Amino acid sequence: MIIVMNPIENLLPHRKPFLFVDEIELATSEKIVAWKTFREDEFFFPGHFPGYPVVPGVILVETLAQAGGAGVGQLGLLGADALFFLATVEKAKFRRQVRPQDKVRLEITNLRISARMLRQSGRALVGDEVAAEAEWMCVVGSADKA
Numbered sequence: 001m002i003i004v005m006n007p008i009e010n011l012l013p014h015r016k017p018f019l020f021v022d023e024i025e026l027a028t029s030e031k032i033v034a035w036k037t038f039r040e041d042e043f044f045f046p047g048h049f050p051g052y053p054v055v056p057g058v059i060l061v062e063t064l065a066q067a068g069g070a071g072v073g074q075l076g077l078l079g080a081d082a083l084f085f086l087a088t089v090e091k092a093k094f095r096r097q098v099r100p101q102d103k104v105r106l107e108i109t110n111l112r113i114s115a116r117m118l119r120q121s122g123r124a125l126v127g128d129e130v131a132a133e134a135e136w137m138c139v140v141g142s143a144d145k146a
Contacts, residue, residue, distance in 0.1 A: 007024075011024070011073035022034075024071055032106075032107075038101070040053075060124050065136050067108055082140055085138055095129070121134070
């Protein structure tokens with residue numbers, strides 16, 4: 001039996017229920033564009049908030065960071081075994097609620113990529129509306145060092 005993995009799973013160590021990127025549309029050294037549709041069965045919806053499910057802001061920030069890591073992984077700039085550990089989050093702003101079935105466009109700008117760190121900024125949009133934005137830094141490591 002042959003199991004074909006989703007290409008995103010080849011780019012990120014995350015797995016369901018903590019994998020928040022569905023696809024990468026564009027990955028360049030300057031910009032990454034990715035997508036995530038938040039489905040009704042996401043693990044956090046029953047508790048945030050019952051009767052009025054909303055994607056938590058911290059999940060939106062994690063989604064942005066995962067999209068950034070997947071895009072850099074697709075570029076192959078830091079090696080196949082590179083892992084990105086979120087180290088800082090700055091300037092996080094939440095401007096619109098994200099609800100079940102919302103398709104979110106993740107626009108990431110690479111501010112700095114080095115062998116030791118990755119600094120990015122990004123926006124999560126639903127349609128033309130900004131839902132969240134932030135800047136973050138990840139420390140680069142590997143599975144051997146983790």
